[in-house]
Amino acid sequence: MLDKSKYPEVDGILAGYxxxxxxxxxxxxxxxxxxxxxxxxxxxxxxxxIDIPLSKIFSVATFYENFSLEPKGKYIIKICDGTxxxxxxxxxxxxxxxxxxxxxSSKHTTDDxxxxxxxxxxxxxxxxxxxxxxxxxVYAKMTPESALAVIKEIKENESK
Amino acid sequence: xKGSMLIxxxxxxxNGEKHILEVIRKAGIDLPTFCYHSELSIYGACxxxxxxxxxxxxxxSCSTVPKDGMEIYTNTQKLKKHRKxxxxxxxxxxDRDCTVCEKTGRCILQELAIRFGIKKVRFDKxxxxxxxxxxxxxxxxxxxxxxxxGDCVRMCNEVQGVGALDFAYRGxxxxxxxxxxxxxxxxxxxxxxxxxxVCPTGALVIKRDIDNAWEVLNDxxxxxxxxxxxxxxxxxxxxxxxxxxxxxxxxxxxxxRRMGFNQVYDTSMxxxxxxxxxxxxxxxxxxxxxxLPLFTSCCPAWFKYAEQKFPELMEQVxxxxxxxxxxxxxxxxxxxTDREAEGRETVVISIMPCTAKKYEAARPENRxxxxxDVDMVITxxxxxxxxxxxxxxFNELEEEAVDMPFGLxxxxxxxxxxxxxVAEAVLRHLCSDKTIGSLKNLAFAGTRGMEGVKEAEIExxxxxxxxxxxxxxxxxxxxxxMIKAGEKQYDFVEVMACPGGCxxxxxxxxxxxxxxKKQRTKGIYNADSGSTIKRSEENPTIIAxxxxxxxxxxxxxxxxxxxxxx
Numbered sequence: 001m002l003d004k005s006k007y008p009e010v011d012g013i014l015a016g017y018x019x020x021x022x023x024x025x026x027x028x029x030x031x032x033x034x035x036x037x038x039x040x041x042x043x044x045x046x047x048x049x050i051d052i053p054l055s056k057i058f059s060v061a062t063f064y065e066n067f068s069l070e071p072k073g074k075y076i077i078k079i080c081d082g083t084x085x086x087x088x089x090x091x092x093x094x095x096x097x098x099x100x101x102x103x104x105s106s107k108h109t110t111d112d113x114x115x116x117x118x119x120x121x122x123x124x125x126x127x128x129x130x131x132x133x134x135x136x137x138v139y140a141k142m143t144p145e146s147a148l149a150v151i152k153e154i155k156e157n158e159s160k
Numbered sequence: 161x162k163g164s165m166l167i168x169x170x171x172x173x174x175n176g177e178k179h180i181l182e183v184i185r186k187a188g189i190d191l192p193t194f195c196y197h198s199e200l201s202i203y204g205a206c207x208x209x210x211x212x213x214x215x216x217x218x219x220x221s222c223s224t225v226p227k228d229g230m231e232i233y234t235n236t237q238k239l240k241k242h243r244k245x246x247x248x249x250x251x252x253x254x255d256r257d258c259t260v261c262e263k264t265g266r267c268i269l270q271e272l273a274i275r276f277g278i279k280k281v282r283f284d285k286x287x288x289x290x291x292x293x294x295x296x297x298x299x300x301x302x303x304x305x306x307x308x309x310g311d312c313v314r315m316c317n318e319v320q321g322v323g324a325l326d327f328a329y330r331g332x333x334x335x336x337x338x339x340x341x342x343x344x345x346x347x348x349x350x351x352x353x354x355x356x357x358v359c360p361t362g363a364l365v366i367k368r369d370i371d372n373a374w375e376v377l378n379d380x381x382x383x384x385x386x387x388x389x390x391x392x393x394x395x396x397x398x399x400x401x402x403x404x405x406x407x408x409x410x411x412x413x414x415x416x417r418r419m420g421f422n423q424v425y426d427t428s429m430x431x432x433x434x435x436x437x438x439x440x441x442x443x444x445x446x447x448x449x450x451x452l453p454l455f456t457s458c459c460p461a462w463f464k465y466a467e468q469k470f471p472e473l474m475e476q477v478x479x480x481x482x483x484x485x486x487x488x489x490x491x492x493x494x495x496x497t498d499r500e501a502e503g504r505e506t507v508v509i510s511i512m513p514c515t516a517k518k519y520e521a522a523r524p525e526n527r528x529x530x531x532x533d534v535d536m537v538i539t540x541x542x543x544x545x546x547x548x549x550x551x552x553x554f555n556e557l558e559e560e561a562v563d564m565p566f567g568l569x570x571x572x573x574x575x576x577x578x579x580x581x582v583a584e585a586v587l588r589h590l591c592s593d594k595t596i597g598s599l600k601n602l603a604f605a606g607t608r609g610m611e612g613v614k615e616a617e618i619e620x621x622x623x624x625x626x627x628x629x630x631x632x633x634x635x636x637x638x639x640x641x642m643i644k645a646g647e648k649q650y651d652f653v654e655v656m657a658c659p660g661g662c663x664x665x666x667x668x669x670x671x672x673x674x675x676x677k678k679q680r681t682k683g684i685y686n687a688d689s690g691s692t693i694k695r696s697e698e699n700p701t702i703i704a705x706x707x708x709x710x711x712x713x714x715x716x717x718x719x720x721x722x723x724x725x726x
Contacts, residue, residue, distance in 0.1 A: 040340060047339075053323025053348070054339035062328045069340075 002045040009034045010042055014049055021050045024060060028067060037068040073109045073116035075154055078133040082122030085130040093130060094119065096144035100151060114158060115151070163228025168235065174226045181209050181221040189234055192243065192272050194360045195309040196222045198674070199659065200318055206309050207246055208272070212236050244276050252283035254361070255304040262300070263362030266670070269307060290335070295343030297522050298351035298367055298515035299666075306336050306363040312355035319659060321634035322465065324349035336363075348468055350633070352461035352657045353515030353666025366515055366667060370542050370549075376507045376535070377420040383495070383504045386416045387487045388562075389427045390577030391513035391662035392540045394683030398669040399544035400554040404676040405683030407690075410559025412511070415547050423563045427510065428573030430487035431585070433705070434458060435572055435696035437480045437717050438582075439589045442652060446623065451476045453628070453643065453650040456582050457719070458482040460520035461657035465633050470640055479718045483576060484510050484517055485526050488533030489716040491566070493709055496529070509536045511543050513577070513665035516657070528716055539667025568701040571688035578684040579631040579661030580607035580614060583654040587627075588695045590620055599694060608685075610660060610678060613639055615650075631656045631664075 002010065013030045017023035027046065032038055038061050047054040061067045077097065081090050097103075097117055101110050109116040125131050128140035132147060139150055164173045165183065172187045179202065184191050194206035204223040211221045214231040218239070221232075233239070251273060258264050293301040310327065313336060317323050324347050328337045338347045356364040376382045393409040402408065409426070416424045438456070445451045457463055457478040466473055481489065488508045495506045510517065514537075520526065521534035538546070547554055561567065572588050575581030584607045591598055606616035607627065612635040616627045628650045630636045636655045642648040658664045663680035664672055693699050710716065 043339075053317070053326065055323050055326035055328075055337075055347070056317075058337075058339040059326040059328050063330045 002041055007035070007039065007042055007045075010045060011049075014046065019050050021052050024050070024052060024057065025064075028057075028061060032067060036072040037070055039071075040069070070109065071113060073113045074158075075114060075135055076116045076118065077151075078118050078120045078123070080121075080123045080125075080129070080131045080133070081119045082126065082129075084126035085122075088129040090130040090142075093132070093142055093144050093147045097147055097151065100148060114155070161226065161228075163226070165226060165228070165230035165232060167232050177226055179222055180211065180224050180226045180230070180232060183226050184211070184221055184232070184234055191221060191234055192275070193222065194268060194307060195311060197311060197315075197358050200311065200314040200358070203310050203314065206307075208243060210239055210242060212239055218242070240276070244278060247273055247276055247278050248281050249283065250307050251278065251281045253285055253287050254307065255302070256281075261305070261362040262365040262368065263305075267362060268360035287332075293344050294367075295345035296349065296351065296367060297345070297518045299344070299353050299356055300365050300367050301344055302363055302365075303335055303337065304363075305361045307361055308334060308336065309360060310336070311358040311360065312336060312364055315354045315358050319632050319634055320350070320352060320354055320657065321637045322348055322350055322352075325355060350461040350464045350468075350657065351516040351519040352633070354658060355666075356515070357666050357668075357670050357672055366539055366541060367518060368542065369518070369536050369538055370546055372536055373509060373538055373542075373546065376509070381504055382507045383422050383499055383502075384420065384507045384509060385491055385495075386421045386424045387427045387430070387484070387491075387508065387510045387534075388412055388416075388424070389484070389510065389512045389514070389517075389662065390431065390574045390581075390684060390687070391665060391668065391680070392511050392543070393687065394577065394663060394680040395513065395668045396540050396544055397554075398676070399541070399548075402555065403679065405679035405681075405686070407683050407687045408554075409687070410561070411554055411557040412543070413562055414557040414560040415543075415552050415554060416511075417560065418552055419546060419550060421509070425487070425491075425566045426562050426569045426573075427483050427487055428569035428576065429566050429699070429701055430483035430490070431573035431576040432570050432696035432699045432702045433486045433490070433717060434480050434483045434576075434582075435585045435589050436702060436706075437486075438478050439586050439696075441478055441480065442586060443590065446620075446625070446651060453653045454478055456654045458576065458582060459516070459656045459662075460514075460523075461516040462633065462636060462655040464516070464519070465636070465657065466655075469637065473640065481526070481717055481719060482517075482520060483573075484512065484520065484537075485533055486717050488521070488526070489528045490705065490709065492529040492531075492533055493713065493716060494566075507535045508533065509538060510534050511540065512537050513540050513662045513668045514658075515539060515666045517667075525720055540665075541667055541669055544669065565704070566701055568693065568699050569691075570693040570696050570699045571691035572694065572696045573699070574684060574687045574691065577662045578608075578681045579656050580609070580629045580654065581661065581684065582656075583607045583616070583627050583629050583652060585696060586652070587618055587620075589697055591618070592621060594695070603685075607654075608681075610674065610681070612659075625652065626650045627652045627654070629654045631661055632659045633657050 043057050079094050101115050103117050123131050130142050132139045132142050162175045167187045174183045177183045192208040195203045202223050204220045209221045210218050212218055212233045290303040313325050316325050325336055328335050338344055393407050394405050397406040397408045398404050413424045442454050445454050455477045457480055491508055499506045518537040521537050526533050572585035575585050587602050606614050607629045612632050614629040618625050630639050660677040664677045
């Protein structure tokens with residue numbers, strides 16, 4: 001059974017789509033924006049409520065890059081590694097952030113759940129390359145140093 | 161659509177075929193496929209059935225509609241090159257340890273690699289080994305041998321309505337797996353094993369109990385008793401080149417004795433017990449007008465499915481144990497004192513057409529004697545492998561009869577092997593008219609046949625009784641939903657999870673085409689026609705049992721938790 005005190009929004013989201021199974025992807029998107037990821041027990045709940053096998057929901061959730069089955073940090077850093085950003089040296093920025101936050105290719109979120117680091121293929125802002133995006137805010141023409149400064153600023157704000 | 165087309169220069173008429181693959185096969189050309197099964201939806205993933213048209217265009221024949229005047233080539237150099245390339249690419253990422261693979265000799269990938277003369281794979285394997293899922297007692301899932309044809313996924317979803325397996329991840333990382341990669345014993349899998357009947361490779365195979373069986377058969381301190389389920393006798397012959405539906409009961413008995421079984425019995429005897437108990441339960445329900453419709457309980461895959469999907473319905477599922485478990489419980493009780501005196505342990509091994517029976521025998525409640533009532537379950541296919549391993553020439557065997565005192569069974573008990581058989585056997589018992597004419601009426605009442613849902617109406621002691629017979633769990637789900645919505649009303653519902661009933665079980669030899677299943681079903685009815693005892697209550701073994709050990713031990717035959725209430 002789903003712990004409704006932990007996930008109060010879930011039933012409202014499902015009701016918003018009239019428990020229609022063809023709206024699965026839209027439901028998952030709303031769940032993800034509410035909780036930052038797709039919690040396993042919520043997916044089980046959806047499976048019984050809208051009568052879709054759990055394996056099918058898992059199939060959809062693992063197919064789309066945008067869905068995450070793991071909890072994400074409060075700040076999601078998206079670093080662009082599209083062609084323009086790559087040529088403008090996005091990889092050294094990525095490496096610096098990874099090192100600073102203690103992350104690697106299989107670990108994307110810090111232990112304190114403050115940061116999640118993702119690479120994306122293009123943010124459509126090639127003129128500003130290399131670009132990073134922190135919770136939707138664009139930081140243009142980054143260098144490893146300026147990226148560190150952004151992280152430092154967030155950390156300082158958080159510890160206040 | 162009607163018309164004619166040219167296939168490799170030969171004119172072929174078509175009339176209503178859904179795609180050109182059907183037309184091509186009708187023309188006598190065995191086009192290779194991995195992902196095409198007539199009972200599943202068209203998937204078009206494996207690209208083995210590619211054909212070329214007269215303009216050099218290439219298309220998948222399984223997903224192309226036949227049109228009048230089409231000109232198709234099935235074996236051009238271009239097509240052969242493509243097929244070989246596809247095979248080579250599949251093999252590149254495949255576990256190629258063929259000699260130790262459970263599927264060797266029955267593997268479609270192996271067969272096609274031989275057929276197309278693949279002698280070398282030019283590409284390196286770059287995928288990591290994935291863990292083998294050994295958690296289920298019924299099937300083993302080895303993702304390293306999966307070729308992503310999706311046959312199991314469609315079988316599980318479209319025919320069984322279970323959805324234990326699906327595709328996950330994408331691109332080169334794509335896998336067929338359970339939700340969250342959980343062990344398959346820990347998800348909604350009902351152990352029916354139908355996935356393994358369509359899997360072309362060794363990615364899904366029956367959990368092997370052969371070695372455990374040899375161990376007990378060679379242990380002098382064990383007294384090993386076999387029970388043979390009805391559906392086994394009409395299918396095992398296929399493994400030895402006999403026609404599907406050939407009734408080979410006598411040969412199976414002979415083979416089992418040679419393999420070292422101390423006693424050999426027929427599960428149909430226990431099916432007679434089930435008929436007696438279930439009929440009594442059903443008559444009681446009819447009289448009181450409660451727990452209707454009563455659902456059968458002999459199919460363990462259906463039983464688990466109902467527990468998971470319709471827990472509120474469990475009250476209406478018969479409390480009777482399945483014939484397999486009734487047999488185990490009765491045999492263990494009967495031989496208890498004898499064997500204790502000898503200091504030997506009784507071991508019951510059942511020979512079943514079914515992978516879910518392995519799961520049923522392992523269920524914790526099925527232990528009346530303190531140990532498991534049925535110690536081991538060997539599927540038809542495993543038995544065939546054991547016979548071959550010992551070099552027994554099955555076709556040459558002289559037929560032998562089963563042992564006594566539990567050797568007699570009725571034709572009604574044998575009917576359990578086919579869809580509709582449980583219902584028919586129960587009706588034979590309940591019908592007060594015991595003439596041959598009445599037997600014939602029941603045979604034509606509507607419980608027989610291959611349709612997914614069958615309905616029958618019978619008059620029992622002046623009351624009209626309506627019966628539904630359903631096979632395939634997806635059909636069962638739809639039927640239950642209609643019953644719950646009040647759209648349909650029945651008194652008795654027989655459910656078998658596998659299409660065709662137990663004769664189409666996942667422990668049977670594969671492939672299982674509709675034609676093969678029909679032949680096996682015919683075999684079951686032939687076996688019934690050949691039996692001198694027609695009704696369960698006429699079986700002297702049953703009469704003796706009710707006067708003997710079952711006199712004050714009725715609970716041996718029922719599921720416990722519900723039994724206390726009645």
